[in-house]
Amino acid sequence: MQNFLDKQWQEVLSDFEGKISAVGLDLWVKKLKPIHINGDALVFLTPNEMVRDTVLRMYNDLLLQSVEKNFKLSQVMFVLESESEEYIEKWNLRDSENGEPLPEVLSQEVKHENPFNPRYTFENFVVGTTNQMIYAAARAVAEQPCVRFNPLFIYGGVGLGKTHILHAIGNFVYERKKGQIKLVYVTCEQFANDFYDLLQHSREKGMVEFRKKYRLADVLLVDDIQFIIGKDKLQEEFFHTFNDLFQHGKQIIISSDRPPKEMTTLEDRLKSRFSSGLIQEIAQPDLETRMMIIRKKVDMEGYQFEESTIPMLAERLERYNIREIEGVLGKLYFFANLHGKAVVDRAVAEEMLAKSHELDVSVGRVVTSDKIIDAVCRKTGVTREELLGKKRNKELVEPRQICIYLMWKNLNIPMSSIGKIFNRDHTTAIHARDKISELVKTDKIMKRLVNEIENLANKS
Ligand code: ADP
Numbered sequence: 001m002q003n004f005l006d007k008q009w010q011e012v013l014s015d016f017e018g019k020i021s022a023v024g025l026d027l028w029v030k031k032l033k034p035i036h037i038n039g040d041a042l043v044f045l046t047p048n049e050m051v052r053d054t055v056l057r058m059y060n061d062l063l064l065q066s067v068e069k070n071f072k073l074s075q076v077m078f079v080l081e082s083e084s085e086e087y088i089e090k091w092n093l094r095d096s097e098n099g100e101p102l103p104e105v106l107s108q109e110v111k112h113e114n115p116f117n118p119r120y121t122f123e124n125f126v127v128g129t130t131n132q133m134i135y136a137a138a139r140a141v142a143e144q145p146c147v148r149f150n151p152l153f154i155y156g157g158v159g160l161g162k163t164h165i166l167h168a169i170g171n172f173v174y175e176r177k178k179g180q181i182k183l184v185y186v187t188c189e190q191f192a193n194d195f196y197d198l199l200q201h202s203r204e205k206g207m208v209e210f211r212k213k214y215r216l217a218d219v220l221l222v223d224d225i226q227f228i229i230g231k232d233k234l235q236e237e238f239f240h241t242f243n244d245l246f247q248h249g250k251q252i253i254i255s256s257d258r259p260p261k262e263m264t265t266l267e268d269r270l271k272s273r274f275s276s277g278l279i280q281e282i283a284q285p286d287l288e289t290r291m292m293i294i295r296k297k298v299d300m301e302g303y304q305f306e307e308s309t310i311p312m313l314a315e316r317l318e319r320y321n322i323r324e325i326e327g328v329l330g331k332l333y334f335f336a337n338l339h340g341k342a343v344v345d346r347a348v349a350e351e352m353l354a355k356s357h358e359l360d361v362s363v364g365r366v367v368t369s370d371k372i373i374d375a376v377c378r379k380t381g382v383t384r385e386e387l388l389g390k391k392r393n394k395e396l397v398e399p400r401q402i403c404i405y406l407m408w409k410n411l412n413i414p415m416s417s418i419g420k421i422f423n424r425d426h427t428t429a430i431h432a433r434d435k436i437s438e439l440v441k442t443d444k445i446m447k448r449l450v451n452e453i454e455n456l457a458n459k460s
């Protein structure tokens with residue numbers, strides 16, 4: 001790989017010849033040594049800051065042009081020799097045999113290949129009643145980016161397919177528009193890391209690099225945007241990135257675990273930007289969708305399941321998100337095989353689900369009073385202090401009663417213990433429980449709210 005870097009670098013140097021003085025070439029440009037390709041950037045090892053700064057000041061445009069031409073990369077980065085150890089560690093650029101630093105092109109091959117997960121395609125995405133809207137919107141955006149639904153904002157709990165959908169859009173656009181459309185996919189965390197990393201080196205240059213990376217996108221996909229909450233500087237930068245792309249008619253697709261209106265400390269102007277396109281929920285799959293998903297997964301993985309186990313599993317795995325369903329199927333198949341059965345039949349499945357603790361399928365499904373409290377707070381906008389406090393305003397009493405009801409329903413603890421959580425006696429707790437039990441039978445809106453809170457608590 002170093003060969004590739006050296007070879008292309010010679011091309012760059014010949015581009016410089018005749019365009020800058022021979023002294024300039026020897027003294028500065030030839031002091032750079034390309035060592036790595038990091039995402040979209042060619043990384044140079046630089047002997048000192050003077051070389052770096054001079055190159056940036058005098059030859060930046062020419063260098064970028066030539067790097068773009070010869071390496072198909074849009075950015076350059078500089079690592080000082082004094083920082084090189086750190087860089088080598090961070091990117092693991094060490095020869096596995098002799099431990100010597102190994103300046104090589106880690107992502108060279110990847111770079112020109114499709115960066116999206118090949119399994120996360122539209123074809124592999126099971127469409128049921130709970131996600132058909134999102135599928136249609138994502139498909140429309142993939143077929144004609146920048147035309148409709150901009151931004152497309154997808155939200156829903158963990159393991160329900162947000163990342164899958166983003167990658168499906170990416171895969172689709174990539175396959176059809178290779179080389180014509182620049183796709184940039186990041187998780188919010190990556191976006192944050194890039195931002196802080198670049199700013200660390202030099203505020204001004206860092207910003208230039210950062211902007212170059214994100215603002216060159218034709219389609220920007222940001223996964224898990226909720227991590228932006230509470231990070232002011234990052235919100236600010238994202239806002240500018242968003243506006244810049246948006247104004248240039250570029251497509252933005254965002255995923256989040258909650259809708260913009262529930263992103264409590266998110267700046268209003270960002271909230272309104274997010275809300276200006278299409279906001280679509282990706283919901284917990286219903287029975288029929290679960291059944292289709294199970295069939296698809298069994299088929300894709302080549303598992304053998306007796307037909308009658310499928311509706312049974314779909315029924316029993318009601319509370320599970322899709323990632324967990326995948327986990328359960330894998331484990332069932334594995335355990336059946338371990339017990340000498342090539343096919344998971346009903347008896348085996350039943351038996352294993354009954355001992356779900358052994359199967360480990362219920363791990364992560366443990367609801368706690370804390371999770372219920374959190375979910376109630378998030379869905380009703382009441383704070384934890386208010387919920388657990390003494391005040392008895394109507395806005396607080398109802399969420400508190402819902403909380404009590406859900407604790408009774410989900411936690412195997414006596415009413416008196418539930419009462420204690422709220423500093424109230426057990427008759428108050430019972431009253432609350434009965435009231436909400438009644439309401440969920442008669443009041444559709446209450447039923448929906450309670451369901452949503454329960455799902456949220458179960459998912460967290
Ligand atoms: P999220 O990003 O919402 O947490 P993921 O996109 O990572 O969830 O999905 C979790 C797993 O479930 C992935 O393996 C994904 O392929 C699968 N999955 C989610 N939704 C579907 C669907 N509708 N059809 C098939 N597989 C799905």
Ligand code: MG
Pocket residue numbers: 162163164223224
């Ligand atoms: Mg995800």
